[in-house]
Amino acid sequence: MQTFKNKNYWFSSGYLFLFFITWSFWWSFYSIWLNGTIGLTGSQTGTIFSINSFLSLIFMILYGVIQDKIGTKKYLIWFQSIFLMGIGPFFIFVYEPLLQSNFYTGAILGGLYFGAGFIAGVAFIESYAEKLSRKYTFEYGTSRMWGSIGYACATFIAGILLSINPHINFWLASLAGVGFFILNCFFKNEVSAKEEEKTANLSVKDILTIFSVKKFWYFVAFLFGTACIYTIYDVQLFPIYFTQHFEDVKTGYQVYGYLNSFQVLLESAMLFVAPFIVNRIGAKQALILAGFVMGSRIVGSALVDSAVGISLIKLLHGVELPILLVAIFKYISLNFDQRLSATIYLIGFKVSGEVGVIFFSSLIGKLYDTTSFETTYFVLGAIVYIFTFTAMFFLSNQHSKKAEFISYEIRKNG
Template identity: 35%
Template structure:
């Protein structure tokens, strides 16, 4: 591939990642606090909003995957998501509270549909579009994803201060980020169409028989099981981790302060490792990257459960800064290299997002009950064992990817 023709088409994509994940980080970082302080929702009502977001996204994700595979580089769907995000500010400023006064279930349904379209469902559209652009334009997806990691850091610094000044301002900041996102999609994110075939069939010939073939692919189910057992438990483990972490401190405030420093350190590690991670995965292979991620997750969970002091817990927590770049880089390359590239978005939406959301929904309820019954340490040990068994299963049965199709080596290198 002639990289001189594609390098000029790189810089818009990290900014696209930044603008989208700034919205993501702001909403997920401060929506609960806003609903409590401004919306005056109780815990059950706030939980209902998030449940609707997760549940409705299960409807969006399969369709978004198939539509994305059909559209390929056409921006109809991704622009619809970006334009919808512009209305985040107006919705929370003028619509949320009036709807809340009418009926709490109504506001949960409307908010769930809106935010799952933009975030829970829309994230796979953004991710697969940029991954495909990376194949056509000749850059590493993880180098673009750096923009998303940076967005998390900036959102924590900026949105928190804005929330203290004027709570509604964080949603208008999301709208501004969405305007930037629309502008980038329209004027900056260019595709090297001469190499578009590297990212899929440009004839738009995708049909339902091809989509149905995914469900007959044993490797698809193995990948889904791996994601449900490893990546989902990764998220469930982190949901109430701060409560567990505070048990190591006499004063809860000290635990909160150390936790904030630890989380910042984790984010910085994640940001820095996004640079070399593509080269590491190209060396070891994306399948091996997924397996290593699974075992690292197991070590982090079991290590936290058995840690004698908070210092050990911090050490194991910082492993998450390695896990996320490892997972993001590996899964993108693996799906490209182990499945029909025409079905890239469908496989990503179903095996990654859809399966994971179902698993998080189930495991969250089970874990919450176990925390109360047997405590955090024993629950974490059970989680770690589950991750170990499922990762071992994947190590034996997950099929190896095609390194050329995955972008791990060039076709010229393989011929040599």
């Protein structure tokens, strides 16, 4: 395929591959580490996630506006690489000791670091890769696939190492961050006069006009009630619930790591075909499909009572996420000013999601502490179903042509 001969496709894929390796080594078992290793309660874990989300909002807004203003220049990539390389020492020498001795100080410092480097960082690196895909004419989904492959590889190893010593995972995360920095040294991204002009002409007024567009707020509301709730379920609750299906917690850690790896490999395969699915059925229909899959996975988790059943439920994530990610970028490109793609993605998707985490993480943690996982899952699933059903009437129904590229700037494949 022509895509695989495009050197810029491989640089974009390399960024995603190494970023997600770095992220997976600590993030995939973050709630388990907080709960099992550090010994935090469900309410404290919820507080951690709320603080992380709140502080990441600052960086999401800044990243979105700055990246749209500078286009595909690499300034923020350099900034990002600092956080990736330093994640290991930060966890071991700063974050862990502070959580045990001064909880709120540790939580706030962690929120600043994770917000800048990863929670807002993942949205930035995804939006940057999407800009590169339009600039150098390849499908974003096929590039994002390598991020999932990296996440799967790291999760497979991290599940084993977590039961030995979590610090090994943190050091490996930093090592992958060094690889990210080296890759950026070799990527030569040419910024033409045309691109310079398009981004230079983007004003604050242009950015602020998006907040007066009604369909932007419909889009935000849908993501707030679906992806946000689903993220809390998947990151804050599900890993702990999964390991409770095993008599030996360490065995649960390892099985979760193996399953997570398989699920992310499934996700990688789906990211390859997701652009074809989204182009075929339309961005709106793809978003609604992803919403129903999210709700079904949450409710399904409350209905199964075996390790095999809960494992099969987890694999639905590998189907839902690729369709959701590709559909979001397609929906943005069809309905809004393409120069604002990073701002809309970070604010419309990521900021709305993190605002939801801020308001709901502690509340959901308390609901779990006072009731059960099953009751919590039924409540969350119902919320996702309601927002998804409502979106059928309010999301815009514009279609793109089959296999259409949303142009950023036409360039020859490198």
